[in-house]
Amino acid sequence: MTAPAGAASAAAAQGAGVRGTAWAAGVxxxxxxLYPLAVGTTSSAAFLQDVGATVLLxxxxxxxxxxVGGYAxxxxxxxxxxxxxxxxxxxxxxxxxxxxxxxxxxxxxxxAALTALVIGAPTFRLQGHYFSMATIAVAExxxxxxxxxxxxxxxxxxxxxxxxxxxxxxIYRSAVPYYYMYLAVLALVIGVTWQLARSRFGFYLRAIxxxxxxxxxxxxxxxxxxxxxxxxxxxxxxxxxxxxxxxxGFVNPESGLGILVSVQMIITAALGGxxxxxxxxxxxxxxxxxxxxxxxxxxxxxxxxxxVLYGGIIMLLARFAPGGLAEVWQRWLARxxxxxxxxxxxxxxx
Amino acid sequence: MLLEAENVSRSFLGFVALxxxxxxxxxxxxxxxxxxxxxxxxxxxxxxxxxxRPSGGRIRFDAVDVTGLPAEAxxxxxxxxxxxxxxxxxxxxxxxxxxxGSFLRHRQRARARDKALQxxxxxxxxxxAGQRAxxxxxxxxxxxxxxxxLATEPRLLLLDEALAxxxxxxxxxxxxxxxxxxxxxVTIVIVEHIMEVILTLAQRVMVFxxxxxxxxxxxxxxxxxxxVVEAYLGHHRRxxxxxx
Amino acid sequence: xxxxxxTVSGLLLGAVYALFSSGLTLIWGMMNFINFAHGxxxxxxxxxxxxxxxxxxGPALFAPFAAAVLFVLGALVxxxxxxxxxxxxxxxxxxxxxxxxLLLRYSSFFVFKSDFRTxxxxxxxxxxxxxxxFIARSQLVxxxxxxxxxxxxxxxxxxxxxxxxxxAVAEDRSAAMLMGIRPDRMQALAWGLSAASAxxxxxxxxxxxxxxxxxxETFALTAxxxxxxxxxxxxxxxxxxxxxxxxxxxLAAFLIGPVYKDVxxxxxxxxxxxxxxxxxxGARAR
Numbered sequence: 074m075t076a077p078a079g080a081a082s083a084a085a086a087q088g089a090g091v092r093g094t095a096w097a098a099g100v101x102x103x104x105x106x107l108y109p110l111a112v113g114t115t116s117s118a119a120f121l122q123d124v125g126a127t128v129l130l131x132x133x134x135x136x137x138x139x140x141v142g143g144y145a146x147x148x149x150x151x152x153x154x155x156x157x158x159x160x161x162x163x164x165x166x167x168x169x170x171x172x173x174x175x176x177x178x179x180x181x182x183x184x185a186a187l188t189a190l191v192i193g194a195p196t197f198r199l200q201g202h203y204f205s206m207a208t209i210a211v212a213e214x215x216x217x218x219x220x221x222x223x224x225x226x227x228x229x230x231x232x233x234x235x236x237x238x239x240x241x242x243x244i245y246r247s248a249v250p251y252y253y254m255y256l257a258v259l260a261l262v263i264g265v266t267w268q269l270a271r272s273r274f275g276f277y278l279r280a281i282x283x284x285x286x287x288x289x290x291x292x293x294x295x296x297x298x299x300x301x302x303x304x305x306x307x308x309x310x311x312x313x314x315x316x317x318x319x320x321x322g323f324v325n326p327e328s329g330l331g332i333l334v335s336v337q338m339i340i341t342a343a344l345g346g347x348x349x350x351x352x353x354x355x356x357x358x359x360x361x362x363x364x365x366x367x368x369x370x371x372x373x374x375x376x377x378x379x380x381v382l383y384g385g386i387i388m389l390l391a392r393f394a395p396g397g398l399a400e401v402w403q404r405w406l407a408r409x410x411x412x413x414x415x416x417x418x419x420x421x422x423x
Numbered sequence: 424m425l426l427e428a429e430n431v432s433r434s435f436l437g438f439v440a441l442x443x444x445x446x447x448x449x450x451x452x453x454x455x456x457x458x459x460x461x462x463x464x465x466x467x468x469x470x471x472x473x474x475x476r477p478s479g480g481r482i483r484f485d486a487v488d489v490t491g492l493p494a495e496a497x498x499x500x501x502x503x504x505x506x507x508x509x510x511x512x513x514x515x516x517x518x519x520x521x522x523x524g525s526f527l528r529h530r531q532r533a534r535a536r537d538k539a540l541q542x543x544x545x546x547x548x549x550x551x552a553g554q555r556a557x558x559x560x561x562x563x564x565x566x567x568x569x570x571x572x573l574a575t576e577p578r579l580l581l582l583d584e585a586l587a588x589x590x591x592x593x594x595x596x597x598x599x600x601x602x603x604x605x606x607x608x609v610t611i612v613i614v615e616h617i618m619e620v621i622l623t624l625a626q627r628v629m630v631f632x633x634x635x636x637x638x639x640x641x642x643x644x645x646x647x648x649x650x651v652v653e654a655y656l657g658h659h660r661r662x663x664x665x666x667x
Numbered sequence: 668x669x670x671x672x673x674t675v676s677g678l679l680l681g682a683v684y685a686l687f688s689s690g691l692t693l694i695w696g697m698m699n700f701i702n703f704a705h706g707x708x709x710x711x712x713x714x715x716x717x718x719x720x721x722x723x724x725g726p727a728l729f730a731p732f733a734a735a736v737l738f739v740l741g742a743l744v745x746x747x748x749x750x751x752x753x754x755x756x757x758x759x760x761x762x763x764x765x766x767x768x769l770l771l772r773y774s775s776f777f778v779f780k781s782d783f784r785t786x787x788x789x790x791x792x793x794x795x796x797x798x799x800x801f802i803a804r805s806q807l808v809x810x811x812x813x814x815x816x817x818x819x820x821x822x823x824x825x826x827x828x829x830x831x832x833x834x835a836v837a838e839d840r841s842a843a844m845l846m847g848i849r850p851d852r853m854q855a856l857a858w859g860l861s862a863a864s865a866x867x868x869x870x871x872x873x874x875x876x877x878x879x880x881x882x883x884e885t886f887a888l889t890a891x892x893x894x895x896x897x898x899x900x901x902x903x904x905x906x907x908x909x910x911x912x913x914x915x916x917x918l919a920a921f922l923i924g925p926v927y928k929d930v931x932x933x934x935x936x937x938x939x940x941x942x943x944x945x946x947x948x949g950a951r952a953r
Contacts, residue, residue: 148761150703195940201757202701206891207940213888214933221926273526273535280523282756283512290472290506291575292498292527332884336769339762347758380773387766391752395759 098351105129105256109249123248128361129255130317135341135353136262137309142339143347144270145302146282147197148205151212152338154192155185155307157329159314161219164231164324169224173241174233178315185311188215189304197299209332216330230325233318243319251320258316259354262309267350269305278302282348310338333380340383343390346399355398424483425450425610426471426579431480433466441466442634443480448579453601453611455625455642459654462631465507465583468614472504472581473497484579498527503577507584509564511556517543517567518552524574542570546600562593566600573604580604582613586620598623622646630654672800673921674914679802679810681913683868686813687886688893688905689820690864696900697837697857698753700760704744704768706887708737708862711771712869713878714779716786719870726789726874730812733870734863741862745855768887775880783877791874805875813871817909820864821902833857837900885929892936898949907947 112121138152162181163174192211196204220228237244245251269275277298280288289295318324328334341360346352367379394400426448433441441463448454456464469475471482473494482490484500512520521539529535543549546566551559556567565585572580586597594617601624605611615621621628621642628645630638632654638645645651691705702708715733724732744767752759791805824830835843836853843850872878893912897904912932919931939946 142758146757148758150761150765191937195937195944199940199944200699202695202699202761203895203940203944205703205761206701206895207937210888210891210933210936213884214930214937217926217930217933271532273530273532276519276523276526279515279519280512283514284510286474286494287506287510287512288523289494290474290498290504291524291571292495293523294495339765343758343762377773377776380769381777384766384769384771384773387762388748388770389766391755391759391763391766392748395752395756395762 101351101354102260109252113249119248122252124362124365126248126252126255126320128357129252129259130313130320131337131341131361132354132357133255133259133262133316134310134313134338135345135356136259136266137306137313138338139306139342139347139353140266140269140309141299141302141306143342143349143352144266144275144282145278145299146348147201147299147303148339149208149303149306149335150205150339151208151210151332151335152306152310153330153332153334154188154208154212154215155310156314156317156334156338157215157219157324157326158185158188159311159316160318160324160329161225161231161314162311163315163318164233164322165225167233168226168231173239173243174315174319175241175243178312181311181315182308185307186304189307190300193300193303197296197303208335212330212332212335216326219330220326226325228326230323230328233322235322244322248320251316254319255316258312263350263354265309270350274298274301279348336380336383340387342397343395344386344397346397348396349399352397352399424448425485426612427481427483428467428471429481429483431467431470431477431482433470433475433478439634441470441477444631444636446629448610448612450578450610451605451608453605453613453624453626455621455628456612456614456631457616457621457628458631458637462654463634464614464629464631466634467631468504468581468583468612471497471612472502474504498575498577501576501578502581503572503575503579504581505565505568505572505583505585507587509561509568511559511564511567513557514555516553516555517548517559517570520556520567521571521574524571527575539570539574542574545573545603546570561588562590565589565597569600569604577609579610579612582611582615584614584616586615586617594620618646668799670918670921673917675800675802676806677914677917678910679806679913680872680917681910682810682814682817683872683909684889684893684913685906685909686817686820686871687865687868688890688897688909689817689902690861691890692894692897692900692902692905693820693824693857693864694861695894696902697833698749698854700749700753701764701891702861703761703764703887704771705764705861705865705890706883706885707768707771707775708741708865709869709872709886709890710775710878710880710883711740712737712866713873713882714775714869714880715866716870716873717779717784720786726786726791729870729874730867733866737866737869738859738863740866741858741860742855744862745858749858750851750854768883772880772883775883779880781879781881783879785877786873789874803875809871809875813868816864816867817906820860821906823860824902829856888929888933892932892939894946895936895944896939896946898946901946901948904946904948 108125109122112118115121134156138149141147142149159178159181162184163177166172166177166180167174192207193204196207219225225231234242234244277288277293280293281295281298285295314329341356342353343356344360345354345356364379367382390397424447426446428444428446431441431444432439444463444467456468458464466475470477473489473492473496476491481488484502487500489497489500512523518539521542522535525535525538529538540549540552543552546569548563548566548570559567569585586594589597598620601611613624625642627640628642629636630645630651637650637654638648687705687709691702694700694702712733715736716729719729719732748763748767752763791808793804794801795804795807824834832848833853833856835846835848836850840850889912893908894905896911897908915935916928916932920928923931
């Protein structure tokens with residue numbers, strides 16, 4: 074009776090929704106492109122451009138985590154491993170062989186992917202908790218090892234070139250070149266994620282997250298799919314780590330491999346919406362400025378209290394909206410749809 | 424023989440759930456598995472589906488030994504199963520749900536999509552293709568289960584109490600659907616409690632009790648078997664006797 | 668001789684590991700849930716002992732005090748958070764206690780600062796000389812008390828009516844409800860018990876070892892290794908594995924160097940995952 078009409082209007086609404094989203098995404102990318110220029114005229118241009126670059130880097134890292142943690146639903150709480158590997162790889166090639174840091178990126182990607190294999194291969198045939206526990210353990214393990222290996226700078230860390238020897242060192246004093254570098258990589262990561270989500274692999278990932286047993290019964294090669302997702306995620310995270318090392322020019326066990334790096338990735342992706350395309354970017358846009366602000370408010374012991382806040386936010390997300398702001402948005406939209414339908418019924422009945 | 428299960432047994436920590444079950448299914452048959460709760464039919468079913476590894480015995484599908492292979496391998500070879508409690512992918516749309524199934528045989532998105540729409544049409548769910556599975560009621564979920572597993576193009580379909588919880592009208596619709604599926608050449612093994620369904624659909628029936636098969640044959644004969652009657656009604660009769 | 672010394676210290680600390688890990692594996696087996704804040708519960712137990720000294724209580728009361736405080740915290744966490752995420756997605760489940768761990772850890776840093784501290788000297792100070800081995804009296808007390816309590820916990824679960832009710836809920840929630848058992852209550856109780864075991868372990872350790880808010884992270888990992896080695900949901904497994912890990916740690920520190928003791932333990936963890944993931948006494952997953 075109302076089924077065909079209902080289906081048609083639902084499809085129309087969906088179509089409108091998709092078009093609306095495409096429009097909004099377009100506006101977003103243009104805004105991102107113009108941001109450094111727009112704030113370049115203000116008095117705190119350098120600071121704002123730096124924040125912008127930091128936002129983009131946080132977004133890349135969170136998007137990378139999102140592939141395995143959001144889409145595949147395998148919650149890695151030690152993703153700093155891969156970030157640190159990327160950071161250390163690029164600075165190590167400079168520190169040992171005086172090569173431009175950017176040449177370390179492929180090595181970082183390979184080591185990260187292999188580490189992912191070592192962690193995922195045994196744990197992905199077991200229940201989810203084993204994987205999560207393993208990621209924390211391996212992150213700590215690597216951090217401890219690196220802290221004691223002089224050839225990786227031990228607790229002091231490694232530094233990159235202080236001044237650029239040529240354009241290939243990619244060292245700039247302004248944050249703007251980094252901003253656009255990061256923007257390009259972000260576009261790549263989001264593009265790849267988008268393509269993946271539409272493909273067979275992406276469908277399989279989402280099925281695994283939803284109900285592994287059912288996925289298996291439909292022929293989904295669960296273990297292999299999870300492994301690929303983890304390796305891909307690890308690769309992108311390593312690239313993010315290398316990009317970080319390029320800009321900051323320095324890494325040590327804490328800043329590269331510490332648990333707070335993992336926490337940052339998780340909360341950024343989860344706040345915006347884990348398993349959505351733009352969730353991690355949204356999370357970064359909210360959290361990075363927030364963190365700058367709280368660090369100033371809370372003063373000296375600031376970073377400690379920031380993490381109390383983060384802990385609280387993560388708990389609230391888990392309890393009320395695990396899908397993050399994207400979920401909150403969906404629920405609001407659904408409520409609006411129901412309200413509109415009810416109003417229509419009232420009007421029709423009258 | 425499409426399916427050959429020989430001396431299949433399964434224990435859990437010393438408790439024998441299934442003991443020496445044998446079943447052969449020829450292509451194109453519809454076979455029913457019945458028995459009281461905890462009788463072992465679900466255990467047997469899950470062994471064939473690949474969800475459980477038998478403690479003993481062998482299972483062969485189309486001459487391939489599938490004993491102990493994981494469920495994904497069973498599906499790939501052509502064994503499809505539904506779940507007693509429908510396991511929809513809640514946050515995905517109906518179309519996406521079925522596409523997970525159709526992707527098994529069609530790697531390309533467009534082809535997988537077409538096949539999925541076809542299956543949704545077959546099960547009468549086409550109108551709701553764009554809706555999330557979360558909002559679907561039980562009968563819809565059961566139909567989605569079937570659409571999804573059919574998309575994997577199984578040669579053997581294992582239905583696990585697919586008709587439980589449906590109204591009489593829905594049951595009739597479901598029986599018609601099963602017949603349609605059967606007509607396309609799919610061999611069916613169905614676990615069911617509802618006698619009417621078994622009597623209407625199954626050509627052959629296997630009865631389980633306490634982990635063993637106690638009867639095997641045409642539905643009408645099996646129903647008259649005193650052991651079967653005892654298994655189903657004996658418990659009930661004993662209780663009434665105690666009260667009186 | 669020194670090797671024997673290391674062995675004894677390792678086993679004593681291992682007994683404490685066994686105690687708090689039993690709590691973690693209880694929840695894991697019962698609700699298929701890993702509490703990522705379990706290490707923080709241990710850490711809070713240590714600070715509970717500190718508060719007890721400030722309140723003028725003697726060492727004998729540290730453990731009961733910590734047990735009481737943590738029991739309440741455990742039950743509160745269950746009702747406020749865990750109960751609601753149990754039926755949700757895996758992400759929510761893992762994030763819930765992960766967020767709690769952060770909250771507890773950094774609040775403790777803020778309140779207690781990050782320096783390591785020890786409890787004031789008491790009748791438990793000093794060393795005992797047993798057959799040429801020197802053991803700190805406090806470490807001996809901590810280890811023995813932990814061992815006794817861990818066994819007590821196992822006894823509680825397997826031989827009392829309460830314990831069997833808890834295990835019934837773990838087996839089959841709906842069946843348990845039909846038997847008149849209230850799953851919610853049993854699960855809250857289990858959380859309280861689990862947290863209390865962590866709290867007591869912390870209080871016992873505070874008597875014998877220095878502590879700071881940073882140790883929660885390390886103990887959480889120790890607990891993960893122990894429960895994995897011990898096997899899913901197995902309290903006896905956790906007890907044995909606790910001793911094994913304590914011993915391994917002490918021997919690694921002695922033979923290789925204190926810096927590498929954690930590396931050896933975490934490396935062992937990865938090895939167990941590769942070679943024998945169901946641990947010593949765990950049931951096979953499939």
